[in-house]
Amino acid sequence: MIDTDLPTAPGVSALTRGFAACLASVTEVPVAGLPLPSGDLSSAVGALRTWLAGRDSGLVPVADPTRFQWPGWWIAVVRTPDTEVATVAFGTPPGIVLSPQDPALLGRATVELTITAAYAVASLDPVLRSVAATPDLHGTVEALAIAPAAEVEMQMLEVARAVAGRGLEGDRYAARAGTFTPRGDTRPGYDLTLMAAEVLDELTAAGVAVDFAATRRNVLTRGIDVNALVGRRFRIGDVLCEGFRLCEPCVHLDRLSGPGLLRPLIHKGGLRADVLTDGEIRSGALIEPA
Structure with a gap:
C-alpha cells in the first residue's frame, strides 16, 4: 500500500477521484495511470474493472459491508453528513487506513460508519507462486x-x-x-x-x-x-x-x-x-x- 493524494481531473467527481486514489494505493500503481471517466461512480467502477482485468485482477462487490470480515484491503464508499467518500479498510475487525477525501475518517471502525458500497480487489489467477528467497528460520x-x-x-x-x-x-x-x-x-x-x-x-x-x-x-x-x-x-x-x-x-x-x-x-x-x-x-x- 502506498499513500496516494486525490488526483485532479476536470469534470470528474470527487468520489470517482477518491475511489481511483484508493485503488491506486492498494495496487501500488501511480494514480495517473488509472482511467478517470466522467459520470457517476458506477461508470467509473466499470472502467476500473476493465483496467484491472488487463492486469489479471478484478473488483468484487461486497454484499454486506457492515459484516464483512477479511484480513486484506477493500474499498468502502462511506456516506458522511455532506457527501460520499471513498476509503480503504483493512483488518478483522476492519478500520479505515486511507481516506483521501476525508482524513478525519482514518482509524474509524467500519462498523461505526454508513457504507453504501464496497469492493474487494482480487486476483483473477488463484495460483500461488513460490517465493524464491530463503527465509531466515532461526x-x-x-x-x-x-x-x-x-x-x-x-x-x-x-x-x-x-x-x-x-x-x-x-x-x-x-x-x-x-x-x-x-x-x-x-x-x-x-x-x-x-x-x-x-x-x-x-x-x-x-x-x-x-x-x-x-x-x-x-x-x-x-x-x-x-x-x-x-x-x-x-x-x-x-x-x-x-x-x-x-x-x-x-x-x-x-x-x-x-x-x-x-x-x-x-x-x-x-x-x-x-x-x-x-x-x-x-x-x-x-x-x-x-
Whole structure:
C-alpha cells in the first residue's frame, strides 16, 4: 500500500477521484495511470474493472459491508453528513487506513460508519507462486507476555508454560476467553501469537514508538522471519508449534493500544500459531525449524 493524494481531473467527481486514489494505493500503481471517466461512480467502477482485468485482477462487490470480515484491503464508499467518500479498510475487525477525501475518517471502525458500497480487489489467477528467497528460520525469544482476560493490560514474563492445544498458561486465549476466541473452540491458530522485534525497531526509527505489550502478542522474537513461519512447524525451546496465519492488525488493537497502530502493522503484525506440545518457553530461548 502506498499513500496516494486525490488526483485532479476536470469534470470528474470527487468520489470517482477518491475511489481511483484508493485503488491506486492498494495496487501500488501511480494514480495517473488509472482511467478517470466522467459520470457517476458506477461508470467509473466499470472502467476500473476493465483496467484491472488487463492486469489479471478484478473488483468484487461486497454484499454486506457492515459484516464483512477479511484480513486484506477493500474499498468502502462511506456516506458522511455532506457527501460520499471513498476509503480503504483493512483488518478483522476492519478500520479505515486511507481516506483521501476525508482524513478525519482514518482509524474509524467500519462498523461505526454508513457504507453504501464496497469492493474487494482480487486476483483473477488463484495460483500461488513460490517465493524464491530463503527465509531466515532461526531466532530467539526476546520477551514474553500474557493477559489474564480480554482487553486487560499485558503482563511481562521471563518464563511461561505452554499447554498443547491451549496456549500460554494464564493467558486469556489459553482460557478461551480472548476477544477473538472462536465459538465452538475448534478453529486453529488461536493458541499463541508472535511478533518480530525488528518491526518495533522500524516503527521506532520512523517516529512511532510502540512497546511490545502494546501489540498484545505473546512472544517477541529476534532474528527470525516470523511471516515465513506460516504453514511451518517450529520449536520455541522444546515446545513444538505450528504457524497458522499472519496476525494482522485490526481496529480493536488500535482502540486498546492507541490510535495509529493499524496501518503501520499491516502485514507486520506477527503470526498466529498453535501449540502442539507442552513445555516451558523462556526469554532467550532458541526458535528453529522442527
